[in-house]
Structures are given as structure tokens and as C-alpha cells.
Amino acid sequence: MHFIQITVELIVGFAALFLMTKILGKATLAQVTAFDFISAIVLGELVGNALYDKKIGIGSILFAVALWGMMIYVVEWCTQKYRASRGFLEGKPTIVIRHGHLDRNAMKKEKLDIDMLQNLLRQKSVFSIREVEFAILETDGSVSALKKSQYETPTMEDLQQRRKPVCLPVTIIDDGEVDWENLKEAGLNEEWLMKNLHAHHIQSYSDVFYCEWKKDEGIFIEKMQ
Template sequence: MNHYVTIATELVIGMFFLFVITKSLGKTQFSQITPFDFISALILGELVGNAIYDHEVRIIEILFTTFIWGVLMYVLEQITQKFNGSRKHLEGEPNIVIHNGIIKFDALKKSKLDINQLKSLIRQQGYFSIQEIEFAILETNGVVSVLPKSQYDTPKMSDLQLPNKSVNLPVTLILDGEVVHDNLEEIGLNEQWLKEQLSTKGITDYKEVLYAEWMENQPLFTMEYESQSG
């Protein structure tokens, strides 16, 4: 029994320690994984895994090693922030793989990318033919940024000479049957208003609402639990 308690304790401590390190390195660690970030994640996971399954390694030793590795990553992150020349070596650099509608085979070869992979990445951006692309840039996180040819580009409001409209973010007011009070306060409304809006829809209890969203100059959008069926 003590063995399982030890494993559970090490898991909790390891998860907390990795969480602190990851948060301290910034949100880009989640959305923009560079080769160096990938290696770092593997090593951190391996360190905590050793602490759990290798009984000869004590948790304090793994935590110390993880801490040192976290400090090294943080220092390297600061270096890339302050010294532009280091970014190319540590984070990589974007590569133009399509230029003026022409595929740059040298850039593809350098990036270890073939035509099928390039087509797949382009499709993920909503374009299904290379003929539609004027420029394509392979970013350091492996995503392709696409600039389509003018005839395939989505027209903008200014292109159609339409009047500008205000842009508003939707605000979540109820989530899983619970009122998000901070959001309600942020838009300058109160629970009495919310109850009145729900009452017009025949809803008497927050628990009936899976999701409720507010947007300026629009009626309150609600999705009840019952509406999920079918």
C-alpha cells in the first residue's frame, strides 16, 4: 500500500512542479512548439517518469534536476528575447516555400517537407489547390501561413465598399449551469437582468442552462441541456 501512496505523491508533486515551470516559460510553449521546446518537454516528462518508476531515484533528486532544467530553459528564453541573432539557432526561422505562386523546392528540401505534406498543410488553411496560393510560409512551429492569389482571396468590407460595423466579443454568462459572475459584472449587468432574460425563454433555473452567451445589441443566446439530445 505504501508503494502506491508513494507513486501517487510523486505524481502530484511532479505534475505541480511541471505546471509551475511551464507557466513561468509563457503561453507560447503550448501554441508554438519549436524543436527546442519539443526536446524540453520530452526531457521534463522523462525526468518525472524516472522519479515514479525508478525506485532508486529519489523524488528530491528529480525535482532538483527538473528545477535546473527549468532554469536553463528560462535563461535560453530570455536570451532569444534579448538577442535577435540567437533566435535563428534556438527557435529556427520561417521559410518561404511558395513564392509568387512557384514552389521553392530548395526550401522544401531544407525543411524536410514533401509536396504531399505541403498540400496537407495548405488544406488546413482552407485552400485545396496549390494554384490558389501566391505565398506560403512554413513557420517555426510547423504551421503554414498562406497568402492566396487575389482571385481566391476573401473580399473584405473595404473591398465591397460596405459601411464599417462595430466588432464585439461574445461574453459567456452561464457555463454548465453556473453563472460567470465576473463576466456579468464586466458588461455592467446583474443577476436580476439575467433572470429576466431567462424568464422570457421559459427558463426558471440556471441549472437548466448548459451555455448562455451575450453579445451587444443581440438577444441572449442560451443552450439548454435538453437541446443536446437529437
């Protein structure tokens, strides 16, 4: 009966903490994943109970830690096995600057204000929002930034060419599964995709480990090994 109580409390605690991280948004996590954040709290509490609560024996602590580890393993297995579960369990990157303009709705959804965004950009050596063509808030709370072409450090190749527009790469296939939403957003369709796959002697989506498309460079494909 005691182990059943521990199981129920852990499951309820896991669900409550996970819900809290979703409500707080990715920016609040600041460099850690949702599961790192939850694990730190729960495991810290388990150790604290073991040290200060004499009613909780070693057997109970070992059972709780083993159960917690199993839950994390199951979650990680689900995210690896079922691509559809990744968005809910791990979250998705969010574009907060698009074509040089702040996406206020996306920032509001992720609880990200201007000061926080500027701080995260400075960590990437970007000191003005006007320098950014695209900025993506990652699932761990960090920001990835793609500068406008005029603010990029020129290379020898750049010095011999005209300034080019900045294009954001789009993931089309991930581990054998097509991201239809990305395909549609890029203005492409299934017929175009199959034509390009056939050109690379690929007959099925499941034969592709990774595929991305970039407007100025075309398609890039990594086959399954």
C-alpha cells in the first residue's frame, strides 16, 4: 500500500511539474529542458526526504528513484519512437523574429519579453534586434539567430558576389517522416517532394533520414544508413 501511494504521488507530481513548465513557457527554463528542470526538483526532494525524514526508509527512496528513472526512460523512448509525441513532450522551436520583424504573438505565447530577448541575443554576440533576420527560441530556452546579410562577417566568397537575401532552411523529412506543415509553409507539395526524391534515386520517405530545403540552395538529403 505504501508503494502504491509513492507511485500515485510521483505520477501526480510529474504531471503537475510538467504542466507548470508548459504554463511558464520555454524562456523561463533558461538553458535546461523541461525534464532536466523537473528531475532536478524531484530528485532534490527525494534526497532531502532521505536525509531529514526518518519515516522514509532506504527501500522507499530506492523504489521512488527507480520508478522516476523508468518514467523518464519511457518518455525518452516515446519521443524517439513516435515523432508526433515530440512536439508535446519536448516542445517545438518558436520563431520570434521573422524576416526582421518581431512576432509579438509568438513572444507572448512563450512568455518572452523584449529585455529577455535582447539578453539572449547578446549571448550570441548580437547587440541590436535590427541585425536579425530570423531568431528562433529553442526548446531549452536559448535563442538561435540568423543575421541579415549586411551584418554578417564577409567571407572571400561574399566579397566577390552581390549581397544575397537571407533564407531560412526548412526541415522537410525527419527520420523517415514528412513534416507536411513545413512543406506547405514553404509553398511546396508532395508532387515536388517525390520528384526530388526520385532524382536522388529514392523511392520512399522512409529511406530518408533527413531532408531540408533552402530557397537559395535547393534541397539537401541524407539517406538512411
